[in-house]
Amino acid sequence: MAHTAPPPPPDVLAPARLGPLTLRNRIIKAATFEGRTPDALVTDELIEYHRRPAAGGVGMTTVAYCAVAPEGRTERRQIWMRPEAVPGLRRLTDAIHAEGAAVSAQLGHAGPVADARSNGLPALAPGRLLSPVSLRLSKPATEADIARVTRAHADAARIAIESGFDAVEIHFGHNYLASSFLSPKLNRRTDGYGGSLENRAKVARGIARAVRDEVGDRIAITAKLNMEDGVPGGFGIDESIEVARFLQDDGSVDALELTAGSSLLNAMYLFRGDAPIKEFAAHFPQPQRLGIRLLGKQFLRSYPYEEAFLLESARRFRAALDLPLILLGGITRRETMDRAMTEGFEFVAMARALLREPDLIARIAADGDVRSSCIHCNRCMPTIYTGTHCPLTD
Template identity: 70%
Template sequence: MTDIFTPARLGPITLRNRVIKAATFEGRTPDALVTDDLIAFHREVAAGGVGMTTVAYCAVAPGGRTDRHQIWMRQEAVPGLRRLTAAVHAEGAAVSAQIGHAGPVANAASNRYPALAPSRMFSPLGMKPMKVPREHEIGELVAAHATAARLAEESGFDAVEIHFGHNYLTSSFLSPLLNRRTDRYGGSTENRARLAREIALAVKEAVGDRLAVTAKLNMEDGVRGGLTVAESLRVAAWLEADGALDALELTAGSSLLNPMLLFHGTAPRKSFAKVLPAPARWGFRVVGRSFLKEYPYQEAYLLERARHFRRELSMPLILLGGITNLDTMRLARTEGFEFVAMARALLREPNLLHRIESEVATRSACIHCNECMPTIYTGTKCLYRLDSPVIAETPPVDATVPEARA
């Protein structure tokens, strides 16, 4: 169970190892289309040794973006996406497209489309109530996910990851706090899970066994009244029974209410306050401390929750959260997780996997400061990376003792 760097099957595809670059906003698509900068971002981590890298965020509709600069899946995007997938394949890695709809996390003011929510909510970004989709419109959203998956296949992707986390649209339907509908998409856990199941089945039907189909699922929202581990386990069991998914990537937290449950470590409140667009900046000054809570960093910090899913499910699972060294990867395999996913550590060191392969005692230089989070608007990056253009503006870091600065 310590075969991290040997080939592994993920549905119909084979990855060269069991490490996946998790989806992180790249901030490199100013015209909502692929750029050379975005290609270089993914090519670098592919060259660094991951089995698969994940392109985020490929919205299924223009109104499903967190801002208008993000890619949304349409025919115009295919040529650039083909260049990206070819570049990743040239480095020996597979590549996945994260597809979904941001729902209540969408920026209606930026997108110039209404944000969507399962029930009536006020959007602090759009400064107006969100739109509540009717049942026929929900059907259109399901179909949009299938279309996005077909476009991903046309673009040369090996896999698609459906976003069922962080209180994006599908996740918001799963939340009893956010979903107060009285139709067949609201009320009971089974009804609230209906959208996720319909999307997964539609995507599977669209791509068959030609692409791997995974989903990023919230284990819990981390807010009072939100989705709990117990309910999420029921949802996961239904998704497994439906047979549309090749793996689940387990996550946690709410981009609306508690994002730091996913990003353990220092909460970069001051940095976020500087970069948020108005009016969000003004509101952040009032609620920043309660919105960006602080959770101490430790390796494999989502493992305790994920163990419940490993015990209950037989399908492949991807462990996310605090995976930075070989010992933790081996722990994940020993616990029965088929794959691990990394993000921040690869922002700091895109070649970390090659370093670990050559020297098993290698430790990540990531200090879990989360200062990379506010850079999502201008090009996601680690400010402490040695070749970063802003390194001169940041204090020196002793990468040999990251725990002292965590």
Template identity: 75%
Template sequence: MASPALHNIPQVLGPARLGPLSLRNRIIKAATFEGATPDALVTERLIEYHRAPAAGGVGMTTVAYLAVAPEGRTERRQIWLRPEAVPGLRRLTEAVHAEGAAVSAQIGHAGPVADGSSNRSPALAPTRRFNPLSMRWARAATPADITRIIRAHGEAAKFAADSGFDAVEIHLGHNYFASAFLSPRLNRRTDRYGGSLANRAEVARGIAGAVREAVGDRLAVTAKLNMDDGVPGGSWLDESLQVARWLQDDGSVDALELTAGSSLLNPMYLFRGAAPVPQFAAAFPQPQRLGVGLLGKRFLIDYAYREAYLLDSARQFRAALELPLILLGGIADLATAEQAMAAGFDFVAMGRALLREPDLVNRYAAGASTTSLCVHCNRCMPTIYSGTRCVLVEPESPDRA
């Protein structure tokens, strides 16, 4: 018979299984680019960025973003998985494990979101298109490119295993490479990778299958999947739900993290709240600073913030799937996390709230707090260029990497 003390522990703070992995609770630090790898390798700042929420009580933290190929980075300072990256990543995973948490590697290919100018290599998209962020054209991926990138995900997953990670999160969202193929708006191909949803889903399913084949049941495998792109003509719930069913039936993933929005066309659709256009403009040199200041509101749209703002859409996936699901989006207060548990979700992913308070989960467990101090101002977002942080806690802004 359970003791009254154990009986009263909130469900989200109780232990859970994720595939082959045991987690001490159901709270995952979401993948948020850290801006702490100027040489595309691990730094002490990156290690501390993930050690802090691990010490603060999360069940698992997620390292973002680990590209599977050099041209798959959103820009050249991001880590891409290769032998030279393994020793530093091993130091990072050891630091997280020492604090009692698990650690996941978010792997993916940025596709049309990649900055070809920064990477000194053309970005790849389903069909040729112009990227206004990098002021470069992304070229259409050839079948050989697609095969190479699918294979690279499996190889990256092996590097993650060699580095001591407990899980990998496959990036299938935000109009990165796989997500761009899923989008009717971005994918106008006429070959086997375009047209029907089954064709457009071949890349995503191929990537997930390659990762599962590479790691078997040694690591938990999750995928971040768009429920909708938030843009006219993009992926929408009905098609995304079918892709989720296929991934479930393929047996390639242990859980899905449900997300939304397009880093290429509508990024604030994911984050909600005020868009910090002046702060974004200040992060760029001229003439980009002037351009962002003048035109940023057309790209960075204000959306009203509320707790669990993706829950209504995610409920449709919960009703249709048996696969474990991770709820993302506006999870900051303990009551919201418990609402997700009551709605049948298996885990919650938290981002901005843990930037403000890395020890938030421990505070929940101790009964010291049930609400986050995060005010959802989104001014943390432009700090990806100088070291991702909550500016209300760390207001200074020199290069911190």
């Protein structure tokens, strides 16, 4: 009996379906806080930040951290989804569409990662947690808080449609609110939202369901899910695969973007490469500056960079799921993108390399041997305070 050869892997630069959406290729500009919204509204600088990689060839760019509620912002200058934001967001989406790319809004509630001091509002969390950012205790989320935030995600998704977005990405990573409920280290509740994984996953599943019920199939819905927090006792791969199965079975998302790390406890677990402690410290007054210089290595741990550094963990998700997956982490070369396609991932996501070279995808399309000039020094990270960019291009 003749054996049928398996179909060839998809071309990463060819059009692809994401839920109801067709992207011009399988490359997504991942969300990175832009630092260009001083009044929590769209600026010309924010539009240009996203227009450049759109013109440079990505299939879709992601507007970062569109908070669903005022207290859910990482800090007060972050966009939050409200009617006043729509005209600016519409200008942004029109500019991206004019370049031939799609655009997604990352919807989330920062939970314990929110800077309560900057926002002037208590940060929500599963319980009382001391924020290393604001040095204030979080407010334990009540059932009423959870219901309000869940509804706020649905309302934000509706605003995204009104603003011309093609997709939304729900943030279930980095120990933001939903992620903090998933973490057994951070969630010590004894009510229906704590204990078992099914209970700890209720917030994430409820939010995804509310968004799906609100938007139907008018736009694509993705979720950014932690594979692991990168801290002892935190959310790990085995439980994350189970949560991914929940979301798959619920039919609430069209794809998952797989991430890792904790903005509260181990931020560099996502980024890998050098830890720019000196550069971070320079943005703070004394005595915080000295404290960061002396103690920064305890929080900003350094992990060696390697291409596709999340692939080994992500393979376990690919083996366990039918849901489309977006591979993130150290995607800078055509051969890495092709490897992701060969291993069954439907999309790849990039961030730092596109800060250095917004036209990288167009250059790769012209010459598959092109190499990114990003050196993974992570000195772009502290520029969030002045407008996120690659300082090596200054």
